[in-house]
Amino acid sequence: MEDRKQAILRAVVHEFTTNAVPVGSQALQSRYFVNLSSATIRSELAELSDLGYLTQPHTSAGRMPTDSGYRYFVDFLMDLEPIPDRIKGFIADELRTAPADVQGMVERVAMTVAAVTQNASVASAPQGSMARIKHLDLVSLEPKEVLLILLLEGNLLRQQVIPTTEPATQTQLTRLTARLNASLGGRASDEARRHYDAAPLGLEKELLGRVIAVLDIYEKGSESLVVHDGVRNLLRHPEFAESSRVTQVLEVLEETRYLTILLRQLIGESDLQIVIGSENMTSQLQGCAVVLTTYGPSERLKGVLGVIGPTRMAYSQTVARLQAVARGASDRMAEVGV
């Protein structure tokens, strides 16, 4: 595409994302292209419309980008907006004072993203592909009930109450704990599986089975923690003035199963993914754009962090700030060992 057309497309996207009003040839001429006449701009606009990048709400209105227009913008025209110092400071403060547990950290991260992007945010807890057991603990609750506490790599804590077929005293459990820690500590689920196969029937095998089940859930991420925040920010945007639009987004956000589908999109993709309007799988997100990236304390422990807003979103700002929070959160999580 010619440079001038690109410049005009960029200008339309910029104007429309800030003012939310279809932008006309005169506005472009006076604010961006003083050397061109509005008539020239008009004919360029008409061509951009033919190309499918722009559209008009009605024949005598200004232009606004189509989904493809936004797509072209983010693929070819966008450059990351520098982050103001106060925003940088805000992000640092929020992450520094975040609780040092997974749940608290993920919530804080989601809150921060929502605040700095002025949109809704989603975050899933970092998940390892293959979990290593760092420590294991067994506590007797009732004669025939044991609490299993699993500390995984990355200091993720998993717990589960296990009913056992035979009663077990705390002394027995303590002995078993020591033995299991010695054999499983630092090992991954395949090792636990080997021990399980080798173990004789009885309490130990029973408990090992549960350990494997917990690891499975962890690895498959089916029971993963997914939080959202900042829906109130969406309501400030005119596209959500009538509440039916909000309903649809809320359906996606409040239904964890939708969210996991949404977040799963990122798997195997590059570290930044932008899904615009009709590109979304779920019809509820028509008119919305989703920006996703990953974060986590280590290479092997990654969660997804994302922004949901109207397609008319300040993409360059959103991407820059989202990535800043993701980097900050990753560092912080590595530091406190969440």
Added chain:
Amino acid sequence: MEDRKQAILRAVVHEFTTNAVPVGSQALQSRYFVNLSSATIRSELAELSDLGYLTQPHTSAGRMPTDSGYRYFVDFLMDLEPIPDRIKGFIADELRTAPADVQGMVERVAMTVAAVTQNASVASAPQGSMARIKHLDLVSLEPKEVLLILLLEGNLLRQQVIPTTEPATQTQLTRLTARLNASLGGRASDEARRHYDAAPLGLEKELLGRVIAVLDIYEKGSESLVVHDGVRNLLRHPEFAESSRVTQVLEVLEETRYLTILLRQLIGESDLQIVIGSENMTSQLQGCAVVLTTYGPSERLKGVLGVIGPTRMAYSQTVARLQAVARGASDRMAEVGV
């Protein structure tokens, strides 16, 4: 108040909560009081307006209840609506299949309340007034970093990463763990405090200080888990058609500090509290009613469960269903030991 006036007030509340349209004398006559003329009903309505229980959006419109009108209704006229079997079944199913950890259970409870009341819900995790330590575990992460795992009464798990001034090996920690478990197991925070005062300077005192800090946070509930769900249900109600109303509610729900204030209202009150419109502390909840009750696995471990919706709410249905979920959740939590 005379019986007939009460009956008319009840009828107005009933009509208005189902149709969301101001109710006129003819509608009441044809649907509730066939033996009375609409003129008679009109004069009764006028008197109820004088008493402050009813109001009209404009002079020639039907009547709708004021906040005091709803207050009179819930205090004197409301009787609990029986719960249909399918709803009962739904509640039972949701609770039966709920995850057996605090986080998951609280989220499931909130989800269930939102679903059966068709409004937004809030839930705080059950909190003990005085926490007893059931089990304690120390894991060495780095030479000078220890993970403290506290298992409290009711199988609440608290964890914290503690940087220590002096390095500690896992062997040392294991010994210390055994000693602390023996002395603190089954005891509450006052006992921990006694041990802390008596302990000589060093690792043990340092760790005991952290244990007390965790218990403090737990007892004061400042870092408590508060979740909400079902905001999408609110959007179905006509009073939330313009999204600014939703914004205000979302501000309350998404700001945990508001929520904790809201939930704290219940402390020291009866087991069911209904806050209607202007009775709300926070101005954001004008036009909204909040119904709160408590739930939890035991007498000493209680959380708050609530419904937030428009003042035009089916109170008798909401209260009945909320209490049903609270009872069910309490039983389930006691059963699985969450």
Added chain:
DNA sequence: TTCAGCACTCTCCCGGGGAGAGTGCTAGAT
């Protein structure tokens, strides 16, 4: 290739008028 000019289109806003719903009041019936 660019630009000025022009006719055209469509939305938005405003005011008027009619339909409809519901009220308060009054005089008569029970």
Added chain:
DNA sequence: ATCTAGCACTCTCCCCGGGAGAGTGCTGAA
């Protein structure tokens, strides 16, 4: 003393038409 029928009145809601304003596409000249 209480209830009821009738009636005039009020107010909203909705539809309609016209004028202002913004922006377009097209055309012919530079």
